[in-house]
Amino acid sequence: MNKFATAALAAVIATGSIGVASAADAQSRYEQRQDRRDDRNDRREWRQDNRDDRREWRQDNRDDRREYRQQARAYDRWQRAERRYNAGRYTPPRGYQVRQWSYGQRLPSSYSQGYVVNNYSAYGLRAPPRGYHYVRSGNDVVLAAVAGGLVTAVIAGLFN
Structure with missing residues (x-):
């Protein structure tokens, strides 16, 4: 059991x-x-x-x-310029030719002597920012820095 x-x-x-x-x-x-x-x-x-x-x-x-x-x-x-103005004949600085400038390029200092557009309001341009000026180059106007000549804007065909 x-x-x-x-x-x-x-x-x-x-x-x-x-x-x-x-x-x-x-x-x-x-x-x-x-x-x-x-x-x-x-x-x-x-x-x-x-x-x-x-x-x-x-x-x-x-x-x-x-x-x-x-x-x-x-x-x-x-x-683009909306209107074109008569500003007389353009002759480039000595040693330079008429050329197209674009954003970011450097404008030679010889342009800032006799080519600055001081009466910008007569051409329908706004006042440039502090430290910049308008410079004529051919039929165009270039907004460039006074100190280094750096091109900030190009207004093409402003002049006849």
Whole structure:
């Protein structure tokens, strides 16, 4: 009888531990499935965030291009003379020829001696900012820095 009781007790303990192991195993499988779902959701959210970032980047680029075009149009309008004036014959400084100046170039100091336009209001020009003056170069007027001669703006075709 002892053998039978021992075998029965061993069977009860074995089935109990199997049941516990299977419950723990089922719980761990459930957690693994849940982890996989969470990972999938994280990847979806990451892709959605990336998509939103790309959209925002494209929108920012579009806005930048639009602003650049508006600035370029405004700059072009300011560059062309709306009216032409008679100011007499133009002779360039000794050693120089008539040429087209553009933004960012340096005007030689010989231009700032006899070619400065002091009566800018007579030609429909606004007062130059402090440290700048208008200089005539051919049929154009150049807004240049007094100190270094850096060309800030060119008003093309102001004179006949």
